Amino acid sequence: MGKYLLILFLLLPTAAFSQDNAPKPLFADVIGQNIKKYKKKAKYAYRKKEFNRAQFLFDSLVDHVIKDSYMNNFKVRKVTGRTTEMYKFEKPVYLITSAFWVATSSGEIPALNTIADRYHDQVDIVVLFWGPREAIVKLKKHYSRNITLLYVDELENTNDFTIKSMKHSLGFPTTFIMDESKRILDVRRNINHRYEKDYTTSYNEHYQTFMNGLSLILNKDKTEKIGLMRNQ
Secondary structure, three states: OHHHHHHHHHHHHHHHHHHHOOOOOEHHHHHHHHHHHHHHHHHHHHHOOOHHHHHHHHHHHHHHHHOOOEOOOOEEEEOOOOEEEHHHOOOOEEEEEEEOOOOOOOOHHHHHHHHHHHHOOOOEEEEEEEOOHHHHHHHHOOOOOOEEEEEEOOOOOOOOHHHHHHHHHOOOOEEEEEOOOOEEEEEEEOOOOOOOOOHHHHHHHHHHHHHHHHHHHHHHHHHHHHHHHHHO
16 A cells, blocks of 8 residues: 555656646637637628627637637837837736727727726736837827837738737737736727717726726736735
């Protein structure tokens, strides 16, 4: 009996080590394996104006394919023109993807600025634009200094499958919510007002939407801290 216990004791660390070093499912890989089927069904749903069906397909893709995969370490540029990488962000990331020509409602950016100023010490708030640097520089003045603005010049990223997937597979504006290891906790489509609402309504709706997504990160951190305190 003692002999078997010794063998089990020796094997356990090896098994744990193997699990820790198992390949992580990457966003670009899981999307690449599933996106053709999703896009075909989604296009059909939109063509038939079955918008609830289209949303169901998007939610299913997120829940069963994208969640718990890890964002790839793709390269982008800062507003200064310098190159940076996704893994340079050490904190959890609240990433919004958009394009320089996408219109925002009156309260959207102010609501995001409020959240960034309040939680920048806990979360990296990042907005990734598709478009030329000159256009992004003009947008910078509207955003808090606690928000990192990045841009993708597609002429430079013609072969980056991750960047292509973020734009052409999921569209924009879209939000990726990630923990500090870049594990994707959720992906959400942003509010798209079909008509302009008054500033207060727009601000409040966007603030609640942003906070709802951010709570996935804040609650996760709170739960982990409680667990550490109990183990001490």
